[in-house]
Each structure stands twice: as C-alpha cells, then as structure tokens.
Amino acid sequence: MQEKIIILDFGSQTTQLIARRVRELNIYCEIIPYNKFPFGDEEGIIGVILSGSPLSVYDKDAFRVDITRLAAAYPLLGICYGAQLMAYTLGGNVEPAPTREYGRACLAEVDSDDLLFKGIDAGAQVWMSHGDTITALPDDFKVLASTPEVRFAAFRSTTRRMWGVQFHPEVFHSTCGMDLLRNFAVSICGAHCTWSAESFIDSTVDELRRQLGNDKVVLGLSGGVDSSVAAVLLNRAIGSRLTCIFVDHGMLRKDEFTSVLRDYECLGLNVVGVDASARFFKDLEGVTDPEKKRKIIGADFIKVFDEEAHKIEDVRWLAQGTIYPDCIESLSITGTVIKSHHNVGGLPEKMNLRLCEPLRLLFKDEVRAVGRALGMPEHLISRHPFPGPGLAVRILGDITPEKVRILQEADHIFIQGLRDSGLYDKVWQAGVILLPVQSVGVMGDERTYERAVALRAVTSTDAMTADWAHLPYEFLAGVSNEIIRKVRGVNRVCYDISSKPPATIEWE
Numbered sequence: 001m002q003e004k005i006i007i008l009d010f011g012s013q014t015t016q017l018i019a020r021r022v023r024e025l026n027i028y029c030e031i032i033p034y035n036k037f038p039f040g041d042e043e044g045i046i047g048v049i050l051s052g053s054p055l056s057v058y059d060k061d062a063f064r065v066d067i068t069r070l071a072a073a074y075p076l077l078g079i080c081y082g083a084q085l086m087a088y089t090l091g092g093n094v095e096p097a098p099t100r101e102y103g104r105a106c107l108a109e110v111d112s113d114d115l116l117f118k119g120i121d122a123g124a125q126v127w128m129s130h131g132d133t134i135t136a137l138p139d140d141f142k143v144l145a146s147t148p149e150v151r152f153a154a155f156r157s158t159t160r161r162m163w164g165v166q167f168h169p170e171v172f173h174s175t176c177g178m179d180l181l182r183n184f185a186v187s188i189c190g191a192h193c194t195w196s197a198e199s200f201i202d203s204t205v206d207e208l209r210r211q212l213g214n215d216k217v218v219l220g221l222s223g224g225v226d227s228s229v230a231a232v233l234l235n236r237a238i239g240s241r242l243t244c245i246f247v248d249h250g251m252l253r254k255d256e257f258t259s260v261l262r263d264y265e266c267l268g269l270n271v272v273g274v275d276a277s278a279r280f281f282k283d284l285e286g287v288t289d290p291e292k293k294r295k296i297i298g299a300d301f302i303k304v305f306d307e308e309a310h311k312i313e314d315v316r317w318l319a320q321g322t323i324y325p326d327c328i329e330s331l332s333i334t335g336t337v338i339k340s341h342h343n344v345g346g347l348p349e350k351m352n353l354r355l356c357e358p359l360r361l362l363f364k365d366e367v368r369a370v371g372r373a374l375g376m377p378e379h380l381i382s383r384h385p386f387p388g389p390g391l392a393v394r395i396l397g398d399i400t401p402e403k404v405r406i407l408q409e410a411d412h413i414f415i416q417g418l419r420d421s422g423l424y425d426k427v428w429q430a431g432v433i434l435l436p437v438q439s440v441g442v443m444g445d446e447r448t449y450e451r452a453v454a455l456r457a458v459t460s461t462d463a464m465t466a467d468w469a470h471l472p473y474e475f476l477a478g479v480s481n482e483i484i485r486k487v488r489g490v491n492r493v494c495y496d497i498s499s500k501p502p503a504t505i506e507w508e
C-alpha cells in the first residue's frame, strides 16, 4: 500500500510547493481541497499538512475543517493559516496584526528537544508572510519557537499530535524548512522515504495492468515530454495493446515529424504517424487571429485523431499525458475554481472513451525522472516545451507553407546553435518568431526588401513567469549572421528582451 501525506489546500499560493518539498524527501503526497478530505477511504495516509490561505480564520466565510476529528486520526502540521486555524478552533485567539509581516525572520528560543525541531537551533532563518497573528494559544498548547516579532512562531499541543508553524517551511528562504518537514514526515508520521521514480514505475505499471486488463488503449503523441513518457509507461504495462497516434499538422519544427517518429519506433512503441499537414494548411488559409488559429488546429486535430483511432478495433481507453499542475484543483476566495487543462480538450467526450492519465499525480521534473528511469533518450526527456499549435502561433498573420519553411529554417539554426554552444539546457524555452514586417537591406550590391524574425529565449521554472535569457552577444551575433546568410527571405534578426509579465512567452 502506498503511504502518503495529505496536504489540505486552503488556497495558498505555496501549496504546490509544500507538495514538491515533501516529494523531494521521497515521500508521496497529494494535495486535496480543504473540504474533500477522504474520510472513510483513508488507505495509506500517515499524516496531514494544513496549508496557508489568503483568508482570515475569523472571517465568516473562512475555510474550515474538523480539526478534532483529523487530529484524532493523524499527526497534523498547520502552516500559517493552517496553524492559525488550529489555534483559533481549539480555543486560542487570532487577530489582525498591526502590520503585515512579510520576509525573512530569525527563530529564537527554539525548543530543540521537540521532535519537530530536532537539529534546528535558534538563529535559523524562516520566511514569514501573514497579516494575522495568534495572540493566545489554546490551553493544551505550548510554544516551540518565537521570533522577535512573533511570539507564537511555532507551537504544539501537549495532549494531541498537532503542530503549528506561523512561517512557511516550504519556501526556499526558510533555511531550516526541509529539516522541519522531514522531522514532521519521518520522525512524527513515520514515513519510510521509499517513493522514487522506480517505485512509481513499478506501482503504476501494476495498477495500469489491473485497470486496463486486456483492453486496447489509444494515445496521442505530440513529441513533448509528457505524452512520450506516458506512452512508454503504458507500453511497459500493456505492450502492443497501446496504439500511439502522432499527427503532423505541418507546423512542427524542421524534420521533427520524421526524427521523433524514429525515436518512438526505437522505443518499441506501436505508433502510427499521420501526415495531415495539407488539411491543416487548407483550413488555416487566410486566418490571422491567434485564437481562431488555435481553434482550427484543435478541431482538426480531434477530427484526424478520431478518424485514425476508429481504424483500430475495439478501443476502450484514451490515454493522455496530463500532469499534476494541469489538474490540481485550486481555490479562490470567491469559490472553488477547478483548473483543468487538457491539450486535446473535448476528445474523450467525443470519442466516448474512458480516460487514462498515468502521470496525473506527477510534477514536470518528476515526469522527466520517470522518463530517465524508463531508459528514454535524454534529448526526448529534456526537450523544451513547444506549444500544441506549433509554429502557427509563431507566424504572426496568415500562414502559408512558404512562411513555415522560412521559420523552420531560422528556428533550426537558432536551436542547433543553442545545442552546439551548450546553452540549450540553460534556457526554459526558445524559438523564432516570423514577423509580418519587411525591411530594406543590402546584400552584395543588391538592395533587398525581406522579412524580419525575432529570436525568443526565456528562463523560467514553470512558464507562469519568465525572464528573457541573457544569451551572450557573440552567440546572438553568430546566430543572426547564419540566419541572414542561409535563410532565403530573411534580412533582419531581432532579439526579444521582454519578460513575462507583462509580455508572454509566445507572441500570439
């Protein structure tokens, strides 16, 4: 049975980070909305962490849980709002602080004899971010640590297995954060720290075999990391009962369709490559609006995929490479918002198939670790993200095969240059944008009037925010020269130095 820690989400921006940290300790954990605790179906749960929240515990509509019931069954660790909720519900007091406390603080008067603070001494740095403060603890609670500003920075119940910390151990700036989370998970909850890419593969393969039996499964490959790892994992579980479909919509990178198809075949996947580019080009003719382009490509993709899938007899399941950040239910003060992003949205309903998402509980870097453990080649694992509609959203204005050719050539030079210079893995994502701009140039004795392209390279950790990559001038000069020299139709190269926000990574 999979042992796990449950993180009850009260809507904090750092809830996912708590999960990341726990998993870095090789302990499996899941995030669950605060009001969805699986009472009655509690297999494997060894402890519960209550997250922070943008709310105040004394608000009329504050998110609440039955702390007493939870504490009777599991060790609890409350973080920020979670800690305040514990204190408030059990008879303590929480009030607005005179000023919001935000930033680094140093722990003083630490009770290092307590299991939670084993190995953590006074002076340890923690990160605070709270507008409310606990002014009185419940009767059976005692203080474990203070800071100059916060008297009850950490505390515990003396009668029940309950701990609370006002600071955020999950954020990087809390230097004792990992020790504290380890103390909670291992010393208090008794975690064995056996969760790893290998153990995930073993248990998932077993589970897929049980779930799918002798059923046939179809999966859409995009060339990206997530769908590729999902395919290899399923292939290990059910072999040729999995059929993968890789659609060429004509907007892929130069030679990508053939090279990725070859990679998939080398991995032993049962894969059907479909060149549907003519159909996509026809439907995109004259379309300039980015959202329309996306809709047309999405709809055509579903049609092509559906046609191909119908050629396979008796398919029961549609597999997708959905990952954890795509499906975590996140909360907002105005109610529950479910963020659910599927690249091929609408497919399962249309095809009347059951959905199989073997990576739905993994973060991106965990997916990569699973891919490596499955023996997949590094160039497939460490690929940059690439948008589903591909180069269609990097050609500003209407799309023609000639424009795609120009962009593919320029993009190839840029990406190959990044690889050759050892810069590819230093950036999150890179590509070239074909601008709807022509400008005057001179080549030899000739006046030219040709296109401009923009190079885009960003650093990021999650694509939510990004900075333009500070690539060396010499490198940019080399790429610019090579593009203008080799790509017919381009006589000017610019470098995009906008960050996100306020810009976005893609131009469309």
Ligand code: XMP
Residues within 6 Å of the ligand: 294, 343, 385, 386, 387, 388, 389, 429, 463, 500, 503, 504, 505, 506, 507, 508
């Ligand atoms: P933006 O441009 O919003 O992009 O900063 C954030 C990330 O999402 C990718 N992206 C897409 N991926 N379909 C996708 O599958 C799309 O329509 C799409 N648009 C943007 C983008 O490449 C970046 O990684």
